[in-house]
Amino acid sequence: MEEIEKLIPEIAWIENRELREKVKEVWVLALERGGWNSLEEVPFTLSFENSGKLVEHVRRVTRMVKRLAELREEKINMDYLLAGAILHDVGKLLEYKKEGEKIVVNEKVERHPISGSKLAESCGLPKEVVHIVATHSHEGDKMKRSKESIIVHHCDFIDFELRREESERD
Numbered sequence: 001m002e003e004i005e006k007l008i009p010e011i012a013w014i015e016n017r018e019l020r021e022k023v024k025e026v027w028v029l030a031l032e033r034g035g036w037n038s039l040e041e042v043p044f045t046l047s048f049e050n051s052g053k054l055v056e057h058v059r060r061v062t063r064m065v066k067r068l069a070e071l072r073e074e075k076i077n078m079d080y081l082l083a084g085a086i087l088h089d090v091g092k093l094l095e096y097k098k099e100g101e102k103i104v105v106n107e108k109v110e111r112h113p114i115s116g117s118k119l120a121e122s123c124g125l126p127k128e129v130v131h132i133v134a135t136h137s138h139e140g141d142k143m144k145r146s147k148e149s150i151i152v153h154h155c156d157f158i159d160f161e162l163r164r165e166e167s168e169r170d
Helices: 002-007 009-013 017-034 054-071 078-087 112-122 127-135 147-169
Strands: 096-099 102-105
Touching: 002 009, 002 017, 009 017, 009 054, 009 078, 017 078, 017 112, 054 078, 054 147, 078 127, 078 147, 112 127, 127 147
Parallel strands: none
Antiparallel strands: 096 102
16 A cells, blocks of 8 residues: 555545545555556556556546646546546556566456456445546447546546657657
């Protein structure tokens, strides 16, 4: 739990203590089930080289969603938004696996929006947060997304595209 708080300090932005603790529980469960020693081992994506660390991506997306939500006039549940942003890619700890020195896709597991939403649900997160995790990627394209999910979805893809562009220049 301490490593999670240290690596993702934005968790402290979630005002509801119970929700904050459940978010940390999901990450711990994902680390255990995925066989990872640390969040710092997990890459952001396997879609392109030099993508960086997943934890860095999660932090960038979380900061973006918070700022965007603060600019909006609609009623947005900030705790659900933050929890969803922090957990949106938690399923990658199951979708990816270590094979020796390499990290590869685990073909035996669903894509991360599905595995992540199952992890969140198993830890008792509200259905609104589970919805954000499940619909943040292409899996949600045919579903009606909540306001919070729309924000996480777009911020996630903004970060993906910018990071890919940056990695191509490296």
